[in-house]
Amino acid sequence: MAGSSGQSGRQRFWRKRKGREPLNDLISQMLLAQRATEERFLQMEERRMEQEQEAEERRMRLEERRLQLDRQHELRMFTIFAQMLGMIRQGGGGDAAPPTDTNFPQEGDTVGKGVADKVQESTMGDVYNCSPYCSPYLSTRGNILSGFRGSSEEGYRAYHEDKYDEDKNPNGIINFGTSENKLCFDLMSKRLTQSDMNVIEPPLLQYPDWKGHTFLREEVARFLTYYCKSPSPLNPENVVILNGCGSLFSALAAVLCDPGDAILIATPFYGGITQSIFLYSGIKLVYVHLESKVTSPGTRPFQLTVSKLEYALQTAKEEGASVKAMILINPHNPLGDIYSAAEMMEFLEFAKRNSLHVIVDEIYMLSVFDESATFHSVLSLDKLPDPQRTHVMWGISKDFAVSGVRFGTLYSQNQDVCNGVASLCYFHGVCGPIQYKIAQLMRDRDWINQVYLRVNHSRLRAAQTYVADELRAIGVPFLNRGAGFFIWIDFRKYLRAPTFEEEVSLWRDFLDNKVLLSCGKAFECSEPGWFRIIFSDKTHRLQLGMQRIRKVLERREKELQMEERNPEEEDGKADSTDEVIYVSSHHEPSNSNLSDLILQLQNQMRSSDWLQRNTAENFAQQNPEVFQVYSKFVGKQ
Template identity: 60%
Template sequence: MTERLSQSDMNYIEDDLLQYPDWRGQPFLREEVAQFLTYYCKVPDQLDPENVVVLNGCSSVFSTLAMVLCDPGEAFLIPTPFYGGFAFSACLYSKVELILVHLDSEVTDANPCPFRLTVDKLEQALLEARLAGKKVRGLILINPQNPLGDVYCRDSLQEYLKFAKRYNLHVIIDEIYMLSVFDESITFHSVLSMDSLPDPNRTHVIWGTSKDFGISGFRFGVLYTHNKEVASAVSSFGYLHGISGIAQHKLYRLLQDREWIDKVYLPTYRSRLQKAHGYVTQKLEALGIPFLNRGSGLYIWINLKSYLDPCTFEEELLLHRRFLDHKLMLSRGKTYMCKEPGWFRVTFAEKPLWLKEETSFGEWTEQKNTRAMHRFYHVLLEQKQDLIVKQLEDAQRE
C-alpha cells in the first residue's frame, strides 16, 4: 500500500484541490466511490454518485446519520457484542440511546449458533423498549460483524430488513470489513447487492478504507443511501467533517486502480490475514481456549472464562490489566457491551515477526521474549497459577 501511494499518479496538485472541498465530497471521488461499490458489492445496477456522501471517517458518517435520523432521546436497536465506538458516536451530536439486543454464547436447540442474531430477539428487544416508553427509530447492523466475525447470509439480511420495514425502522449497515473476508468458503453479501430492498429509503450503508485498506490515517468514510433527503442532510456536516482535496484525489486514484486492487493488493492482504489467523488459532487450540472461527475481519473473539474466578466483569478487568502489564492490548468483552464476562477480542492482523515466538510451542521457557503469542501464553500461565493459589487458600479457610 505504501508503495502504491508513493507512485507518481498520486502526487497531483491543482488549484481546486487546495480550496474548500464540496461538503458532500468532490464529484470525481463520489463518482469513483459509486463505481467502486457497484463493482465490489456486486450491485445489479450502477449506483448513483448523488447518493454518495464522503466524510472524514465512518464514525463521522454514523454520528451525523444518527443526528439526521433521530431527535434527542430516541433510540436504535443494536445487537451485542458490538464495536464500542458506536456507543460514543451515538451520543456525540444527537444524544441517541442504544437499545441492546443481547446475544447468547450458549448453544441450545433454540440457539444452534453462538451469538446468533434472530428476528425473535429483535422483536423482543423492540417490544421491551416500547413498553419502557422508548421511541426506536432504527436498527444498527455490522456485516462482517465486529467483534464476532460473523458474515450474514443473504436470507438473514433479508429477514432483518423485513423486520425493520414492518416497524418503519431505519437500518444502518456498517460494511467496513467487506473486503476482509479471507476464507474462500465464505461469501460476503452486501445489502447493496440485493435485487429488491424491502425499504430502500430507510436503508443506509457505511463503508471506508480504514480496515480493508489499512489506511485509517486518511480519515475516509462513505455513506450510500437511496434517500436523497438523508444524503443532503448528512452532507451538510461536511462543513465540519470534510476531507482535504489532496487526500480525496489520492483516494480517487487508489479506488480507481481496480486491476492493482484485484491482482496485487487483495490477494496479498487476504493471504496474510489467513496465515496470521491460522497461526494464532493453532496456538489457541493448543491452549484449549474456545474461540469463534469465522474467517473474516482482523480479530478473533475468544473465551477466557476458565481463567476468571469468580467469572465477573471485575475479574475480567483485572485480567485485561495483566495483559497490559505485559504490553499486550486485548479488548475485553465489556467494552463491546457483551453481557457475559470472560470474552476478549484478539487482533491477529500483525506482522509475523511480532506474532511468532522464537521457540517451538512445546518448548516455552521463562526467558525474556518479545513475541506476542509468547507473552499471551505467559499471562495465562500466571493467571492460572494465581487461581490455583487462591483455590488452595479458599480450601484452607474452609
C-alpha cells in the same frame, strides 16, 4: 606646676566621661527599644498581610465551591425537568417521545430495565466509563463531554506512552487491541506514492461540494457497484463523503433521531459506535444481548435472530423508549460473523415492519479472507424491503490498511438523508488532495484485484492461522471466523469469579505484561470473560505477544489451582472447559462431547510445542479420562 596641671586635666576628663556614660546607655537602650518596636511592627504587618491573603484564598475557594454547587443544582434541576417532560409526553399519547435526557443503560441493564427512564446527575452510566465531572466553566453538555472516556481509552493511552519497538523499545506494549491491518503497509505506501497520486490542482485546494468532489463520488459509485455486486449501477448522487465511518455514525444519529430517541444494536458490538452516536447527539442505544450458548432457533454462538430483535424492541417500547433505527455490522466486529443474504433480508423486513431505519456498516467487506465464505452486501440484494430507510456505509481504513487516512462513504437512496448528512460534511470534510488519491486508488482495479487483495488475504489467513493454532495449543476456546482482523476468545475459565470486575482484572494482567487486548465489556458483551485479539500484525510481534499472553494465562491457572474455592463459587463459574468452541468459518460446533474431545486432542497434537511439553506418559497421568477416550478412538481407526 606642670605636673599638677596635667593631673587636674586628667581628672576633669574622667569626670566628663563618667557623666556621659549614663546618657550613652540611655541612648543605646532607646535605640534597642526602637529597633524592637520596628521589628514587632514589621512582624505584625507581615502577619496582617498573610491573614488578608488567607482570607482572599478562602473567599476564592468558597466562591468556587458556590459555583460548583450552583452547577450541581442546575444539573439536578435539568434532570427533574427531563423527567417531568418525559411524564408529560408519555401522558400525551402512545407516539410521544421519551424524556430528552442523556442517560444510558447501567452495567447489568437489559432491554427491560428502564432503558428510557434512568437519569443520572452530571454523568452517564458506568457502561460508558464516564466519570463525574462538574466544571463551573462548562455547560451541562460540556461537563458530560469532558467526563466521557471511551471504552478503550485507558489501554490506548498506555500503549502510546510505551509503544513496542523492536529496536528502540523491545519491552514496550504490543497492541492486539486496536483493529488495524498492519500487514500491508509496504503495498499501500508504494502505491500511494506513485507518480499518478502526486497531483495538486487548484480545485483540490479550494472548497469542494460538501458531499465530496464529483469525481470521487462517481468513482465511489462505480467501486461499490463492482465490489458490492449491485444488480444495477449505483447513483453518484446517493453518495456522501465524510472523514471516517465514526463521523458517519455521528451524522446519521443526528439526522435520523431526536435527543432521547434510541437505536437498536446487538451486543457484543464495536464499542466506538457508542461515542460516535452519543457525543454530538446524545442518542441512546438499546441492546439486544446475544449469548455464547446456542439456543433454538439459532445454530451458532452469539447468533442474531429476528425473534431476539422483536423481543428487544417490544420490551424497549414497553419501557417508553422511542426506537428509530437499527445498526447491523456485516462482516461483524468483534464476532467475525458474515450474515447470509437470507439473514440480511429477514433483518431488513423486520425493520420495515417496525418503520426502523437500518444503518449497515460494511467496513470489512473486502477483508473476508476465508475462500469458502461469501459476503453479501446489502447493495447486492435485488430488491430492498424499504430502500428509503436503508443506509450503507463503507470506508478504506480497514480494507486498505490505512486507518490514519480518514475516509468514509454513505450510500442511501433517500435524498433527504443524504442532504442532512451533507450539511454536517462542513465539519467532517476530506481534504482535496486526499480525495484525489482515493479516487485514483479506487479506479486502479487491476492492482486491487491482482496484487493487493490477493496478498492481503493471504497474509490475513497466515496470521489468523498462527494465532488460532497458538490458542488451540494452550486449550483456549474461541470463535474462528474468516473475516476481519480479530478472534473472539473465551477466557472465562481464567476468571476467579464470573464478574466484569474479574474480566478487567485479567485485562490489566495482560497490560501489565505488556500486551494490550480488548475485553468483552468494551463491546457490551453480556458474559464476562470474552476478549478480542487482533491478529493482523507482523509475525515477530504476534509471536512475542502470544508468548506474553501464554505467560499471563499460565500464572493465572496456577493461582486458580492454588486457591481454595467454595462450592457456590464453583457453581457460578462459567463452564467454558466443557463447551470448547472451535468454530470454523461456516461449520457449526458438534453436539457430541466425544467429537469435541477428539478435535481438541488432534489440534493440540499438531502443535510441536505441545508435543515437547507433553509426552504420552505425562498426558495419560494428567488426563486419564481424555487419554482413554482418545485411545479408544485411535483403536477404531
